[in-house]
Amino acid sequence: MVGCMHSRSPAVRSGRPRSAEADTAILAATREALVELGWSKLTLGDVATRAGVAKTTLYRRWAGKNELVVDAVAELFDALELPDCGSLAADIEGVVLQFAAILALPEARSGLMAVVAEATRDEVLRERIRASVVDRQKRLVLEGRARAQARGELPAEEDPESAARTVDLIFDMVAGAVVHRTLVSAEPADEEWVRSFTRVLLQGLGS
Amino acid sequence: MVGCMHSRSPAVRSGRPRSAEADTAILAATREALVELGWSKLTLGDVATRAGVAKTTLYRRWAGKNELVVDAVAELFDALELPDCGSLAADIEGVVLQFAAILALPEARSGLMAVVAEATRDEVLRERIRASVVDRQKRLVLEGRARAQARGELPAEEDPESAARTVDLIFDMVAGAVVHRTLVSAEPADEEWVRSFTRVLLQGLGS
DNA sequence: GGCTTTCGCTACGAGTCGTAGCGTAATGCC
DNA sequence: GGCATTACGCTACGACTCGTAGCGAAAGCC
Numbered sequence: 001m002v003g004c005m006h007s008r009s010p011a012v013r014s015g016r017p018r019s020a021e022a023d024t025a026i027l028a029a030t031r032e033a034l035v036e037l038g039w040s041k042l043t044l045g046d047v048a049t050r051a052g053v054a055k056t057t058l059y060r061r062w063a064g065k066n067e068l069v070v071d072a073v074a075e076l077f078d079a080l081e082l083p084d085c086g087s088l089a090a091d092i093e094g095v096v097l098q099f100a101a102i103l104a105l106p107e108a109r110s111g112l113m114a115v116v117a118e119a120t121r122d123e124v125l126r127e128r129i130r131a132s133v134v135d136r137q138k139r140l141v142l143e144g145r146a147r148a149q150a151r152g153e154l155p156a157e158e159d160p161e162s163a164a165r166t167v168d169l170i171f172d173m174v175a176g177a178v179v180h181r182t183l184v185s186a187e188p189a190d191e192e193w194v195r196s197f198t199r200v201l202l203q204g205l206g207s
Numbered sequence: 208m209v210g211c212m213h214s215r216s217p218a219v220r221s222g223r224p225r226s227a228e229a230d231t232a233i234l235a236a237t238r239e240a241l242v243e244l245g246w247s248k249l250t251l252g253d254v255a256t257r258a259g260v261a262k263t264t265l266y267r268r269w270a271g272k273n274e275l276v277v278d279a280v281a282e283l284f285d286a287l288e289l290p291d292c293g294s295l296a297a298d299i300e301g302v303v304l305q306f307a308a309i310l311a312l313p314e315a316r317s318g319l320m321a322v323v324a325e326a327t328r329d330e331v332l333r334e335r336i337r338a339s340v341v342d343r344q345k346r347l348v349l350e351g352r353a354r355a356q357a358r359g360e361l362p363a364e365e366d367p368e369s370a371a372r373t374v375d376l377i378f379d380m381v382a383g384a385v386v387h388r389t390l391v392s393a394e395p396a397d398e399e400w401v402r403s404f405t406r407v408l409l410q411g412l413g414s
Numbered sequence: 415g416g417c418t419t420t421c422g423c424t425a426c427g428a429g430t431c432g433t434a435g436c437g438t439a440a441t442g443c444c
Numbered sequence: 445g446g447c448a449t450t451a452c453g454c455t456a457c458g459a460c461t462c463g464t465a466g467c468g469a470a471a472g473c474c
Contacts, residue, residue, distance in 0.1 A: 013450080014450070015440080015441060015442075015448080015449035016439065016440040016449080016451045017441065017450080019452080022452090038325070039324055043429090044432090045431085053452080054454065055453095056432095056433085056453075056454085057453080060451075106328075112324075113321075113323050113327065116391055117317060117323075118246070118247060118321075120316040120317050121245040121317055130393075134391060134392065153413070154412060154413065166403075168394070169400070169404060170412070171387075171392075172388040172391075172392055173387075173404070173407065176388070177380045177383040177384065180379045180383030181383070183323055183327060184336075184382070185337075185341065185375065185379055186326075196372070196373075197380070200376065200377075202413060203411040204414075205361060205409050206360070206409060220418090221417070221418050221419070222417080222418035222420070222471085223420045223471040223472050224419080224471080224472060226420080250462085251461090251462085251463090252461070260422080261421065261423065262422095262423095262463090263423085263463095264420080264421065264422075271463095
């Protein structure tokens with residue numbers, strides 16, 4: 001779960017509490033509608049009907065379609081885990097395959113790119129995506145990198161600023177390549193592709 | 208230009224010819240509307256007004272918003288050229304910087320990702336994007352690779368099938384990383400970043 | 415001049431948007 | 445139990461966009 005984003009004072013709140021079932025039902029209905037209709041034909045009225053709630057309830061909780069879809073899609077990526085396979089190459093292959101499996105879901109494919117596109121013109125939305133999707137998963141790079149350095153597979157960087165830049169670069173290269181392969185080239189990121197990708201990432205094009 | 212896509216028989220066509228100025232005006236108006244309004248708020252009626260043509264003229268030439276924006280954005284990428292800087296690393300840095308400059312344009316940012324998102328549910332649209340954007344620019348990878356192999360910087364592959372897979376992989380890695388850096392991480396792909404990226408791409412993470 | 419196709423314009427029904435208003439349900443506090 | 449407070453479901457609304465149809469005029473080829 002992403003957590004309630006409208007709780008200004010999470011302490012005392014008299015009155016009827018918001019239905020937690022409604023939240024999960026709405027997000028599930030959003031993903032269902034994304035699968036059947038895609039982003040552009042998805043309407044909030046339709047999502048409300050699917051979820052069994054009133055349309056006004058939706059507007060009370062989310063500012064619009066963008067925010068709703070971000071929350072609905074973000075939940076999908078929480079399943080990502082970094083396996084410990086003994087080597088950096090195997091770890092990368094494992095997590096990339098998981099990432100590819102999520103991007104193979106139609107609800108992720110249609111929703112993710114659409115909100116990213118909208119975010120190019122909406123600073124607040126971009127921050128929401130960063131917080132609930134990007135930064136949440138950057139932990140995988142940090143963890144894998146630390147493990148590899150402990151194993152001696154990667155050189156340790158002392159300068160923390162330079163290390164942060166490297167982490168960002170790796171994240172952009174990994175996530176970008178898988179997204180581009182899956183959504184733009186529209187080819188499956190299968191085991192063979194992942195192996196080739198990991199080889200280039202670790203050893204470069206020259207070898 | 209992408210070329211007329213409705214000419215079933217390009218030979219004899221009696222009657223009043225379609226205005227070429229209208230085509231360029233419409234595509235320019237589309238990019239202008241993308242900058243000011245973004246994808247979701249762009250309407251075909253608005254584009255028609257900006258271009259100084261009737262709304263019906265738009266619908267006679269394009270099936271819908273998706274197809275129109277693909278053509279409008281595709282023109283932006285035709286400016287890409289592969290510089291000959293003497294080394295593979297310098298060539299890559301040059302072309303990636305050009306690519307990043309295009310992605311920095313607001314009309315490219317908002318439009319490109321949106322149509323890619325729509326293409327996840329539209330086979331015909333996906334093919335249109337592949338033909339007018341992706342495959343058109345894959346030539347850069349082919350050319351740069353051939354040059355580098357002639358220089359001895361890259362090993363030559365005999366198997367043409369394996370070579371094609373490598374070209375696709377490189378394209379996904381380069382384009383994906385730049386797109387992710389620019390649109391998702393929302394950080395500029397400046398010279399420093401491009402240098403780091405090229406270094407990892409050519410030599411891998413280990414060095 | 416005839417034929418063909420495009421163009422600009424107007425008008426239309428259908429559908430979605432986001433909001434307002436109202437009565438009811440569910441909680442905390444006294 | 446009574447009260448204040450908040451969330452909920454429902455209905456209705458004006459505003460907007462959609463994609464299409466119909467018309468007369470314009471611009472080319474023969």
